[in-house]
Amino acid sequence: xxxxxxxxxxxxxxxxxxxxxxxxxxxxxxxxxxxxxxxxxxxxxxxxxxxxxxxxxxxxxxxxxxxxxxxxxxxxxxxxxxxxxxxxxxxxxxxxxxxxxxxxxxxxxxxxxxxxxxxxxxxxxxxxxxxxxxxxxxxxxxxxxxxxxxxxxxxxxxxxxxxxxxxxxxxxxxxxxxxxxxxxxxxxxxxxxxxxxxxxxxxxxxxxxxxxxxxxxxxxxxxxxxxxxxxxxxxxxxxxxxxxxxxxxxxxxxxxxxxxxxxxxxxxxxxxxxxxxxxxxxxxxxxxxxxxxxxxxxxxxxxxxxxxxxxxxxxxxx
Numbered sequence: 599x600x601x602x603x604x605x606x607x608x609x610x611x612x613x614x615x616x617x618x619x620x621x622x623x624x625x626x627x628x629x630x631x632x633x634x635x636x637x638x639x640x641x642x643x644x645x646x647x648x649x650x651x652x653x654x655x656x657x658x659x660x661x662x663x664x665x666x667x668x669x670x671x672x673x674x675x676x677x678x679x680x681x682x683x684x685x686x687x688x689x690x691x692x693x694x695x696x697x698x699x700x701x702x703x704x705x706x707x708x709x710x711x712x713x714x715x716x717x718x719x720x721x722x723x724x725x726x727x728x729x730x731x732x733x734x735x736x737x738x739x740x741x742x743x744x745x746x747x748x749x750x751x752x753x754x755x756x757x758x759x760x761x762x763x764x765x766x767x768x769x770x771x772x773x774x775x776x777x778x779x780x781x782x783x784x785x786x787x788x789x790x791x792x793x794x795x796x797x798x799x800x801x802x803x804x805x806x807x808x809x810x811x812x813x814x815x816x817x818x819x820x821x822x823x824x825x826x827x828x829x830x831x832x833x834x835x836x837x838x839x840x841x842x843x844x845x846x847x848x849x850x851x852x853x854x855x856x857x858x859x860x861x862x863x864x865x866x867x868x869x870x871x872x873x874x875x876x877x878x879x880x881x882x883x884x885x886x887x888x889x890x891x892x893x894x895x896x897x898x899x900x901x902x903x904x905x906x907x908x909x910x911x912x913x914x915x916x
Contacts, residue, residue, distance in 0.1 A: 599914040601683035601872075602675065603865060604698055604879040605889075605898065606668045606691030608856075609661060609801075611882035612654045617667035618646055619904040620674050627670045630704060634666050637708035642666055657722075657799070658715040661690050665711055668694040668880035669704065671902050675879065678911035683874055686830035686865070688885060689761075689802065689856050692848065698879075700826030701844045710848075713816050717809040718852065722799025724808075729756060732800045733774040735781075739790035741765050742859065752783045760802040761856045765893050771800035806853040814849035828868075835860025858888060866894045875914070877901045 620627045621643065635642045645653075646663055654660055668691065675682075687695035693711060696702045702710070726732055737745055742762040749757060749770075757776040761769035770777060781792045800806070822841035829838040831847045835857050838844050869876060878885040881902040889898035901907050 599680065600875045601681045602879070603684045603868060603874045603876045604672070604682055604686070604695070605865075605877065605885045606685070606687035606694035606698070607664060607878060607880045607882055607884050608687065608689035608691045609657070609664060611667075611880060611884055612660045612663050613881060614650055614654060615646060616663065616881040616902070617670045618643075620667075620670040620907075623904050624670075624674055624677060626673050626677060630669060630673060631666065633704055634662070634669075634708045637705045638662050638712050655796075657719050658712070661711050661715045662708065664690060664880065665694050665707065667902060669697060669707070671879045671881075671907065672698055674904065674907045675877075675901065675911075678907060680911065680914065682827055683872065684828035684830065684865075684868060686832060686861050688832055688858055688861075689851065691880070691885075692832050692851060694880065695829050696825075696838075696844055696848070698827070699829035699838070701823055701829065701838070701841060703821070706820050706822075710817065710820060714813060714852075717813055718799060718801060718806065721806050721809045721852075722801075725800060725805040729773060729805070731774040732772065732805070733777050734760065734769055734771040734795040734800065735777050736763075736791075736793040736795055737768045737770060737784055737789050738793065739766050739788055740768060740784060742768050742855075742857075744787060745770065745784070748780065748783045748787050752780055754780055758800075758803040758805075759855050760800070762859045763856075764859055764862075764888055764891050767888075767891070769795070771803045772805065802851070802853065802855050804853055809852050810849050813852060814845065817845045817848060830861050830864050832856050832858060832861050835864055837864070859892070862889065862892045862894055862896060865889075866896060869896065875899065875910075877910075
């Protein structure tokens, strides 16, 4: 059975009722739900059972629910005798990757999620009050360097690249007015589409810089361990080597763009030299799609439901 190179999804992958099938199937997942609920001071089973889409879109609810779904899928894969080689997560998913790689225990993981979500909401509200309307937009058809070039050429203030999703997909965030003015510049450069995104804040930009010191101070109070399995950071695509390295990357990621293209380049190198099963360990298919469109000939499988995990486990035995 080839070990799994696990990719963990970020905010936006939430869905009402997700992970409840994993909860029903496993005593260990039930215990995880209880532990996470204690750490977050919230009944997460009740949240996933009763919350609608709008409630789950709230930053705190989304981050707790997505991380719980990813960790639940991880445990079900372990119970199915699957092994893991490496871990990486998109933005929020970086925390699940740290847990998978042995850097964080689950109680610490959900305690950090609680603090992180509160800081992100606080910074978003502050930025809106002081700067005006904010937004995000996905740029289809241009790469990260091209979008950076367009920003410099336009000399617009308050707009930054926030997600480097792939060779032809970049997300920008910042002042809504600047994003609007940037659109014709991007289209002239060859962008196929500029799609406004419904989000609660300009994440992964300098608008979040003030939160960096606050989250780092909090992380210093939490227990981290050196990684036991390989972990690739989505901050810069580098491999996390120590617990200090993990803390630093986790603090920086709030104000730094997600460099998923660099992560997938490392995934490609690892999969070229090792027999690996690349899997999106968590709910949804966002990262599966990014692998497909990466131009790197990567095949990723979504393993976020009980049926998908059981089917995968059977195939690995054959």
